[in-house]
Amino acid sequence: xxxxxxxxxxxxxxxxxxxxxxxxxxxxxxxxxxxxxxxxxxxxxxxxxxxxxxxxxxxxxxxxxxxxxxxxxxxxxxxxxxxxxxxxxxxxxxxxxxxxxxxxxxxxxxxxxxxxxxxxxxxxxxxxxxxxxxxxxxxxxxxxxxxxxxxxxxxxxxxxxxxxxxxxxxxxxxxxxxxxxxxxxxxxxxxxxxxxxxxxxxxxxxxxxxxxxxxxxxxxxxxxxxxxxxxxxxxxxxxxxxxxxxxxxxxxxxxxxxxxxxxxxxxxxxxxxxxxxxxxxxxxxxxxxxxxxxxxxxxxxxxxxxxxxxxxxxxxxxxxxxxxxxxxxxxxxxxxxxxxxxxxxxxxxxxxxxxxxxxxxxxxxxxxxxxxxxxxxxxxxxxxxxxxxxxxxxxxxxxxxxxxxxxxxxxxxxxxxxxxxxxxxxxxxxxxxxxxxxxxxxxxxxxxxxxxxxxxxxxxxxxxxxxxxxxxxxxxxxxxxxxxxxxxxxxxxxxxxxxxxxxxxxxxxxxxxxxxxxxxxxxxxxxxxxxxxxxxxxxxxxxxxxxxxx
Ligand code: ADP
Numbered sequence: 001x002x003x004x005x006x007x008x009x010x011x012x013x014x015x016x017x018x019x020x021x022x023x024x025x026x027x028x029x030x031x032x033x034x035x036x037x038x039x040x041x042x043x044x045x046x047x048x049x050x051x052x053x054x055x056x057x058x059x060x061x062x063x064x065x066x067x068x069x070x071x072x073x074x075x076x077x078x079x080x081x082x083x084x085x086x087x088x089x090x091x092x093x094x095x096x097x098x099x100x101x102x103x104x105x106x107x108x109x110x111x112x113x114x115x116x117x118x119x120x121x122x123x124x125x126x127x128x129x130x131x132x133x134x135x136x137x138x139x140x141x142x143x144x145x146x147x148x149x150x151x152x153x154x155x156x157x158x159x160x161x162x163x164x165x166x167x168x169x170x171x172x173x174x175x176x177x178x179x180x181x182x183x184x185x186x187x188x189x190x191x192x193x194x195x196x197x198x199x200x201x202x203x204x205x206x207x208x209x210x211x212x213x214x215x216x217x218x219x220x221x222x223x224x225x226x227x228x229x230x231x232x233x234x235x236x237x238x239x240x241x242x243x244x245x246x247x248x249x250x251x252x253x254x255x256x257x258x259x260x261x262x263x264x265x266x267x268x269x270x271x272x273x274x275x276x277x278x279x280x281x282x283x284x285x286x287x288x289x290x291x292x293x294x295x296x297x298x299x300x301x302x303x304x305x306x307x308x309x310x311x312x313x314x315x316x317x318x319x320x321x322x323x324x325x326x327x328x329x330x331x332x333x334x335x336x337x338x339x340x341x342x343x344x345x346x347x348x349x350x351x352x353x354x355x356x357x358x359x360x361x362x363x364x365x366x367x368x369x370x371x372x373x374x375x376x377x378x379x380x381x382x383x384x385x386x387x388x389x390x391x392x393x394x395x396x397x398x399x400x401x402x403x404x405x406x407x408x409x410x411x412x413x414x415x416x417x418x419x420x421x422x423x424x425x426x427x428x429x430x431x432x433x434x435x436x437x438x439x440x441x442x443x444x445x446x447x448x449x450x451x452x453x454x455x456x457x458x459x460x461x462x463x464x465x466x467x468x469x470x471x472x473x474x475x476x477x478x479x480x481x482x483x484x485x486x487x488x489x490x491x492x493x494x495x496x497x498x499x500x501x502x503x504x505x506x507x508x509x510x511x512x513x514x515x516x517x518x519x520x521x522x523x524x525x526x527x528x529x530x531x532x533x534x535x536x537x538x539x540x541x542x543x544x545x546x547x548x549x550x
Contacts, residue, residue, distance in 0.1 A: 010202035012179055013086035013170035015241040020046035023218060023244030029266055030074040031251035031258075033119050034146055038075060042241070045078060051164035052083035058164075059137050061113055063088030063173070066181065068112035068135070070096045070103075070121045073228045073249040076141045076157060080116055081228070081237050085179040085198070086170050089113075092181040093229040096121055097519035098191075104131045106183050106191055109400060116141050116157065120252055122148070129153070175199040181399060182231050184328045185520050193399030194328050196232070204331045204393040205238040207362045212338045214270060214299055214322060218244035221266060221294070225250055225259060225273035226302065230520050231332040234272055234301070234324075256284030264293060272299035274521040275309060279460075282312060295319050301326060303522045304428060304446045306453035307356040314352065325358035325428060329412060331393040335359035335367070335426050342423050356450070357427040358418070365391040367426055368411065369418055381421030384429050384442060387414045417442070434525050436465035436475050443475055443504050445525075448496075452477055455495050457485030462515050462523045463506065466535050476535055477506040478528055480514060487511075507536055 143158035326332030337359030369385035
């Protein structure tokens, strides 16, 4: 017997229709690359998105065509999110921090039809354009007045939108239709495309909005600092329309001061970004003795949130931290570390230790940990294994790589190593390629980094496994000191003493000016491993060799 309820496909355009009907006066504020602040409402967003959809049609963009963007977080990018996907095309967000050769590879692999880009990227697009055979139109996301005179080969976004009437009805189609495309950052090998659908996006949007996820509502002012060019800004551009939250887009200025000022003037209640960006904001707040007057929740993910950062935000600034985990292949939202009733009655330290984990699943997402042979491991908080995920917003196959099956028994192996405790809180101990294998035992680089970050003289830390004659690999800590600190390796290792098992103690510490960062704001460990591979076998260590007994 079939149920007798309405068949309404889960389409991205329905989010916009809802926002226009039920939250039409809610604001969207953007800091533009043109240098000013732009404001309008959801009603304006809906109107201009319809015009843009008409313009795409006029440019010959067909259902399934790929519409690429090279853009910061802003209202025009949001219009593209809705116009491209809503009209049946596929929005392909390209990460402008990639090397131009990688961008060329990605745009060619996706066979993008049109490329929209912010003014910032004009020189880059000029260089790239001759190499992008599939792209028929290049559109600068600005008005003609802001374009240099010699850009006749490019269209102006405002010309396109201004020429249309907005008399457009969003088409209805199968909810499994592709909606957007995002490539993994490709730290190993070529990037791989992850193709989201309308259905997966809508279900993911419900999931991120739930109270035990980001807990979004119409009373929130959300600032997605996490870029719209990487995994759909963790779903916030969709969730804002779903719940009717005010949105604040920071544009290209992601330094501590710019973010702080915008956050304060717009009274942002929830902001989301990677730990390195939060670090900049905290540094600014500390240097200027300022407070966050409206901020209630800090969503931190993409890389492990150091417990010291969590503690500062919560205890010094009164901001609740929502530590989340996910990846391009999981849309990205997988888990959030939001307490359960079992956290009541815990000491502050114990509660913070729970929140420092990557968190638990919301309905839809499922996780398991397995050993090397694929046997499921217990949820005891200490058995570490390969983390596998499944759910309706988890990837099944890679775009253009349909010949390869990435799944194992219907689960997606994430490449992360994790524990899961009895309450279902998952904790990442490492990326499988970063785990340090000392004498056949695993040492968690993230634990050692978190501990190092607790020292006031440490601004940033990365722990890597380097060659060792006896134990194959031993941990080496690579540290950036805080500006005023004159910390030595011996002092830092003394700080570790008693806080971890003796055999986990790093064999040495090296100090560097800065850590190599990837295109999504994460530390790149591969070049560090390359640079320091023989550090322990050739260099004289600055600390005596300790009795390591894995
Ligand atoms: P990439 O293309 O580099 O995989 P993603 O943005 O998809 O880019 O990165 C996903 C990976 O980032 C995860 O598999 C995990 O290793 C790491 N990651 C994400 N969030 C966290 C977190 N909260 N703690 C630790 N690692 C995280």
